[in-house]
Amino acid sequence: MKQIKYITVLLLVFFMLSCDEDFLEPAPISAVSGEDYYRNDQELEKGVINIYDGLQGENSTSSNDNHSTQVEYYLTEMRSDNTRTKSQEGEAAQFESYDVQAVNGIVYDYYRSFYNVIYRANVVIENLDNASDANRAKFEGEAKFLRAYAYFNLVRLFGDIPLIDRVVSPLEKEVQFTRVSASSIYDFIISDLETAVVSLDNNYIPKASRAGAQALLAKVHLTLGNYTDAQVLLESVMQGGFALQSNFNDVFYKERNSEIIFAIEYLPNLSDDSQNFSAEWLNAVGRTVGVNYVTTEARAALDAMGGERTQYSYRQDVDQPTQYQVAKYFPNGELGPDYASDPRLAGNDWIVLRYADVLLMHVEAIMAGGSSTSAAAALSSFQKVRDRAGFTDPVTSITKQELLDERRVELAFENQRFFDLVRFGVAQEVLSSFSVDNGYNFQSTDLLLPIPQAEIGISNGLLQQNPGYN
Structure with a gap:
């Protein structure tokens, strides 16, 4: 480099x-x-x-x-x-x-x-x-x-x-x-x-690969409302040997695992190849006073719908109990308040595309802008994500709101939520209400x-x- x-x-x-x-x-x-x-x-x-x-x-x-x-x-x-x-x-x-x-x-x-x-x-x-x-x-x-x-x-x-x-x-x-x-x-x-x-081809995952290009192109088509094109691409990726990690925490701390399709890779303790966002999200170890702290609304969604994902998605700040931190990217996977290495030189990879996202996009493609779906293929993809989270009751139908909620708790703090709200056509409604509740200025x-x-x-x-x- x-x-x-x-x-x-x-x-x-x-x-x-x-x-x-x-x-x-x-x-x-x-x-x-x-x-x-x-x-x-x-x-x-x-x-x-x-x-x-x-x-x-x-x-x-x-x-x-x-x-x-x-x-x-x-x-x-x-x-x-x-x-x-x-x-x-x-x-x-x-x-x-x-x-x-x-x-x-x-x-x-x-x-x-x-x-x-x-x-x-x-x-x-x-x-x-x-x-x-x-x-x-x-x-x-x-x-x-x-x-x-x-x-x-x-x-x-x-x-x-x-x-x-x-x-x-x-x-x-x-x-x-x-x-x-x-x-x-x-x-x-x-x-x-x-x-x-x-x-x-798929020899270089998690770098640019055929599967990564197909998954990203599918997200582009979903953004444009080209649902059939997206579905064909996603089903091709789904035949590529990817699999959900059985332990949700392993998605973020076992790098190059079977769920990762494209990631931006970092190495710890090397100023040229490490990252500092992991430290920025903590209290008094980054270069800021703390950013990307979890909102009350996101915490409520994870508590209600996150299942086994919740404990690995956010945690209470050990120094300031009224604050809650993003937990998916603790520096180098160390979960305690103290870090053996400099957290400002973290090596956590940034995940751009992973298999759970593909499965939920598959549901979205089949729903095709409608309000719900009971298609067997969509139920199967949705069920896989739910099962991993500990919700094993059979799914018989999926509404647009349920899909958006599932994406929120599955992909929380992975830079997907804003784009999802826009793509689902509900950004103005959701963010206006959020802004009013918190005294913000959304237009x-x-x-x-x-x-x-x-x-x-x-x-x-x-x-x-x-x-x-x-």
């Missing part, structure tokens, strides 16, 4: 020194090109590793670093009814109170981080002609899967966004800063994932985040802001 980072830094320095016209103007990182690199399989493979490295994000406190996945919970869980801050202070509290500002540094961090991932993918794709016949398809499949994943998150969070499908120069401002319709972004995502499905325009003001400034007015933000 370090070697790739050094290469990127050298390319940035070279580019800055060679472009006098734009030297003083902040240029998007997606404009950098490594003309003398990526000439063979070995170098292209490093380029692919560099994309994963971009998804990991930097384990640092510098606001200029890309933190990517490590700050995603702010934009997702903390904008749902699942989590909040401990102190209701600072930029973090803007997410829970639905008062996010266009100058919010966390939003800007995430936005630029994922466009950096897209840049890294574009570099690999642009140099595929230099790959051997034996490896070209795999490199293309991985790069396009990861690019599609980045665009899928961005379009769901920001709506219409710039579509950068190649390495561009700093002078191509129309490409960099022209917002393209969300429907066009989704067409691009589907194309990338369809390429990944035919280009990849319908809060379903999209603001385009970072820094990007609008760099664009010299080409980028337009989302409604509801100054």
